[in-house]
Every structure is written in C-alpha cells, then in structure tokens.
Amino acid sequence: MLDPLTLLALGGAGMLAGFVDAIAGGGGMVALPALLSAGIPPVAALATNKMQGIVGTAMAALTYWRRGYIDLKRLLPAVAITFVGSLAGALTVSALDTSLLKVAVPVALIGIALYFLFAPKLSDADKAARLPFAAFVPVMGFAFGFYDGVFGPGTGSFFTIGFVLLFGLGLTRATGSTKALNLVSNLAALVIFIPQGQVLWPVALVMALGQIVGGYIGARTGIRYGARVIRPLVVVVSVALAIRLLVWG
16 A cells, blocks of 8 residues: 555646646546556556546546537447447457557657647637548547557547547537547446456545546636647647657657
C-alpha cells in the first residue's frame, strides 16, 4: 500500500490529467508516468490508469452532454461499435506487431498538430460534412476503438480531427463527441483488465476523485472558451505525445 503523501500526489496528478483530457485528450500522458514513478508495475499502472481515467472522461462527457454539445441519439450506433472495436483490439493485441505504430502514430500526431496550428477556419461553427454522419461515424468508431485497444496514445486527438475534418462538427462539439466515444473505448479495456485483477482500487479511487474535479473544470473551460483554448491545447498535447512516443517508446 502506498503512503498517504504519494496517494495525495497521485490524486493531484489525476486532477491535472482530467483537466487536460477533457479539453484535448492525452490525460494519460500525465497520469501514467505518475503511476509508474510511484513504483507501480507497468501492467497494473496501465489498468489503474484506465480505471481512474474513465471517471474523468465520464464527467467531461456528462458536462458536454448536459450543455448540448453531444447529440447522444446520433452517436448511439457509434458508441456500440466503438466498444466492439476496442474490445476486439484488446483481445487481439498479443497477436499483432505494433512496432510500426510506434513510428506512424507520432507522425500522425504531428500532422494533427500542424493542421490545428495552421488551419485558418477552425472554429466552433459546424460546417458541411464530407461523409454521411450516420453511416461513417460508426466506421470511424470501430477503427479508432480498435486502435485504442491495441495501442492507445492519441486516440482522443484522432477522434477529434475525424469529427472536424470528416463530419463538419465545430471544435467544441467535436471535443464533446470525442469524450463520449473515448469513454466506451476505455471501458472495453477495463472489461479485460478488471477480471485479471490488475486494477489497484485504492489508487484508482483517489485518482478518480481528482479526475472528477479536473474533468468537470476542463469541460467547463472547453465549453466557455471553445476553439480559443481547445485548438492550442490539442496542438501542445499532440506534439508532447509524439515526442514522448518517439523518445521513450
């Protein structure tokens, strides 16, 4: 069992992770290193990170939904398909070679950062969709859900760019919809981790309390300031994730 000061520090890390994740995704970049630095074994750290992170994601998704930024009725088919995709990824990860992803994902994240940095028309206003929402959002959900089950980093950024580029959502609505799909993709991983006994529940509970606070504040910040805060934070988080993957793997 960890000492109280370490648990308090992890609770603070959970709050910061929830804040960042609610706006731009990538909260695991804060929470997972904190868990590993506390001496928690890698698999248990991954499982505990998913458990505490899902609480913050749920709080953020609820906040966006209550303020009208998530059309749950339109998203329901994608929610179900994303869960299936993530579960399939988690079940097949041991049979797949993920070495290519360690290079391809950072390149994709840098591309996303450049797009958000230089695209002149990014705003909170919806635009014309390039693909039919009902037919292709579930396809995107399965693809990125599968990726989340196999590898994971950057899933939120990929969902957000997909909602903006392919389906014409304004940045705040895209972020809210991302939280809904990210929630179920993380839940699928826990279906695997929890029966294995990998989640450290006392640590997950403390960090989850921080996540609730951080996720709520982050979602309110994203809703209040919209593209002005979401756009730069997506750039920073995407670049930071890319550097972390390239340097530390």
